[in-house]
Amino acid sequence: MATEAEVAHLAAGFHLDLLGGFATEPADGLPEEVATVLLFGALEPGFWDYLATCPEGRDRQPDPVDRWSRRALDGLARAIHPGARPRFPFGGPPHDPFPAWALRSGRCRISPVGLLVHESCGLMVSFRGALWLPGAVALSPPFPPPCEGCAAPCKDACPIGALTPAGYDVPACRSWLAGAEGHACMSEGCAVRRACPVGRDRSPSAARARHHMRSFL
Ligand code: SF4
Numbered sequence: 001m002a003t004e005a006e007v008a009h010l011a012a013g014f015h016l017d018l019l020g021g022f023a024t025e026p027a028d029g030l031p032e033e034v035a036t037v038l039l040f041g042a043l044e045p046g047f048w049d050y051l052a053t054c055p056e057g058r059d060r061q062p063d064p065v066d067r068w069s070r071r072a073l074d075g076l077a078r079a080i081h082p083g084a085r086p087r088f089p090f091g092g093p094p095h096d097p098f099p100a101w102a103l104r105s106g107r108c109r110i111s112p113v114g115l116l117v118h119e120s121c122g123l124m125v126s127f128r129g130a131l132w133l134p135g136a137v138a139l140s141p142p143f144p145p146p147c148e149g150c151a152a153p154c155k156d157a158c159p160i161g162a163l164t165p166a167g168y169d170v171p172a173c174r175s176w177l178a179g180a181e182g183h184a185c186m187s188e189g190c191a192v193r194r195a196c197p198v199g200r201d202r203s204p205s206a207a208r209a210r211h212h213m214r215s216f217l
């Protein structure tokens with residue numbers, strides 16, 4: 001089985017970022033032959049420009065990011081091990097429990113606003129897929145929890161208070177985004193996610209943020 005460094009290197013060749021993983025336990029409820037779960041996001045910064053060079057980014061068909069994710073994870077699985085099985089956070093039901101897997105990895109926590117926050121990507125964390133592997137991969141220990149010692153600007157970054165420690169008012173957010181005042185969120189991405197100081201060097205481009213916000217709307 002490949003080492004963590006080898007997996008990260010192979011993943012980068014597919015423009016994927018190894019965001020964590022864990023050795024499975026019976027309580028995870030996964031098939032017996034799955035020994036390790038590894039989680040991947042798109043490699044940032046620069047993913048959107050890269051996607052524009054890919055078939056999925058040029059063919060003007062729906063869901064370019066999901067279609068690219070399938071191709072990238074399928075390729076990575078073949079490169080790592082014949083028994084590797086790609087899994088995706090889209091395309092269900094049924095839906096794989098990506099948020100639970102993220103917490104199991106120890107590299108994500110629940111932020112003060114209830115969203116997952118990743119040790120390196122902050123509130124911008126986004127999983128594009130996972131691999132189920134039949135063998136063990138020794139993983140380095142997680143960093144200290146990202147919110148420790150942070151002044152938590154995420155708590156009051158939403159201009160209308162739709163996403164705070166009190167919860168997420170999705171209808172209010174959608175209504176704001178649909179109006180002229182929501183232009184900043186629509187063009188640059190959610191202000192709460194952008195307020196997080198963790199992972200700013202790996203933030204997605206404004207173009208990817210716009211795509212995400214349009215999909216959300
Ligand atoms: S802004 Fe600070 S408290 Fe909020 S999610 Fe980011 S690191 Fe955690």
Ligand code: SF4
Binds near residue numbers: 162177193
């Ligand atoms: S997208 Fe804008 S309105 Fe919606 S939760 Fe984020 S900051 Fe608030």
